């Protein structure tokens with residue numbers, strides 16, 4: 001797994017991957033408007049067309065690209081095509097913000113990728129984390145920002161924050177409360193990775209200079 005820009009001088013280049021509403025992307029767009037954030041979103045990619053996340057990027061005047069799994073004979077070919085689209089923008093860091101596909105080894109071997117997940121990993125990995133936490137009956141869940149490895153939400157944890165489950169919560173109310181925390185945490189961590197760099201040793205990620 002490539003490590004990050006240890007001693008960035010100019011703004012770090014971010015490519016953000018989305019699959020849906022893109023409110024985490026919007027939080028990053030809003031933060032990146034301030035030069036002090038230390039990162040610029042240079043492109044937004046998606047696995048599908050017609051989503052609000054792409055519209056948000058277009059409104060911000062940021063280049064977008066779409067790479068559909070279904071357009072390729074195999075996942076590996078999709079992975080390779082996606083890696084090529086991302087590479088064109090020369091990112092220092094790729095941010096998966098509600099991107100709903102498992103990234104392959106070509107992408108993961110080419111760029112550091114950070115993901116936000118709406119549960120306290122290793123609890124409730126996968127595409128239905130909020131629903132699974134509710135069904136299990138946990139009293140506390142939350143969100144996790146982690147580096148992406150080849151597994152499903154198994155990469156080294158960078159930051160987590162707890163969110164209480166309330167009586168009467170359904171998937172939407174709980175997910176929205178988690179997303180409020182998620183957006184703040186993702187902006188904080190991505191900004192620090194961009195400005196301070198990071199190092200990985202085993203499953204431990206340290207922010208700051210090597």
Ligand code: GRF
Nearest residue numbers: 021022023024098116117118
């Ligand atoms: C986020 O909760 C993310 O963790 C999950 O899907 C949601 C995406 O929300 N994978 P948005 O598209 O950023 O609004």
